[in-house]
Amino acid sequence: MTESSPIRTSEENGSEESRLHRLLVELFEQADIRIGGDRPWDIRLIDADVPERVFSLGSLGLGESYMDGHWQAERLDQFFEKLLRAHLDRKIRPLRLAFHALRTRLLNRQSLKRAWRVGEVHYDLGNDFYAAMLDSRMTYSCGYWDGAHDLEAAQEAKLDLICRKLRLQPGMRLLDIGCGWGSLMGYAAERYGVECVGVTVSREQTAWAKERYAGLPLEFRLQDYRSVNERFDRIASVGMFEHVGHRNYRTFMEVARRCLADDGLFLLHTIGKNERHTVTDPWIDKHIFPNGDLPAIGQIADAAEGLFVVEDLHNFGADYDTTLMAWHANFEAAWPRFRERLGDRFQRMWRYYLLACAGAFRARDMQLWQWVFSPEGVGGGYRRP
Secondary structure: OOOOOOOOOHHHHHHHHHHHHHHHHHHHHOOOOOEOOOOOOOEEEOOOOHHHHHHHHHHHHHHHHHHOOOEEEOOHHHHHHHHHHOOHHHOOOOHHHHHHHHHHHHOOOOOOOHHHHHHHHHHOOOHHHHHHHOOOOOOOOOOOOOOOOOHHHHHHHHHHHHHHHOOOOOOOEEEEEOOOOOHHHHHHHHHHOOEEEEEEOOHHHHHHHHHHOOOOOEEEEEOOHHHOOOOEEEEEEEOOHHHOOHHHHHHHHHHHHHHEEEEEEEEEEEEEEOOOOOOOOHHHHHHOOOOOOOOEHHHHHHHHOOOOEEEEEEEOOHHHHHHHHHHHHHHHHHHHHOHHHHOHHHHHHHHHHHHHHHHHHHOOOEEEEEEEEEOOOOOOOOOOO
16 A cells, blocks of 8 residues: 555444445435335345445446345335336446446447357256246246236237237248247247247257247247348247347348338337437346347337338337236246255346336336337238237
8 A cells, every 4th residue: 555545444434334324315215215114115234335335336236235135125126116216226327337338338239249148148047947937938028918817828918919910821931030939939830820930049949949849830040130131921029129239220120121021010029218328227237138228219210210111019018017026926936946056146136137127117117119010001001909
């Protein structure tokens, strides 16, 4: 240590901890959240370092301190609903995260080389793990809960809604960009008599889907969407556009256009954000979806301009809250089977992911959109089924 370096006494350290604690108490009070309160959404601090981590690293510090077991809340979903309704996320802008924001805005983090990372980190966690959390078809996207009373029914309702919006007919060829475990393709082939090609960057998904749907006219490819160059009657992309990145939105739309028949329909199902100039949450980016990038509604419209006519736009983002809570219940019930393999820190991380997202959708901080596009416009107009 040099002569000019400050030496902080334990008293000064304690004083700083107290100051940051008071600031955090005041901040949370704006969202009706109490530190040490007894309501489900109140939080209990287990370690004194939480305020410092929050103020120095924002959402990254909040999430990682939870993963470390340094704070708890009985209902994380309610905690995040209140936090986001009060827009507390906008009131902490640590300088240490400025590089993350700059990198997100300026770099193409979803290039051909980088696009495979999310498959390796997230989707290849293990098919048995996802089978325990999801419905029987392994549908890892928002269910449609209009009239549905459980996860299985909500996911089947969503798949059927997509098929009806696409006006599928026997003998058609459907391209599924980001096909996941093949739930839409399997449903479309079984119920609507279509042939399907699906592309994904996940090896685990490809292997599982090929085995599950071996008897159907389905082709699953481990392939980046940018290299697809065939014609299809219909195209769907469900829960994949969140990994495309704003620098590639136009490219994605150009691929969809060159692959779609002139009289075809293209359905895009994606999570979206309310403002285009916000950046990816650093905790989600680091721990859950590397290189993810939620689109704003204007960014999707810009990317489609001159390529497609927007026939329909449907927002049922509130249904993601219910979907995520169902996944969370399944995850917690199945956790004893995975504890030894994944560890307790993973459990806290995954719980935080599911419940933070549920709270965000409940607060309407995030949306879920289904867009229907046509190349030239549907004659006589398009009617939502």
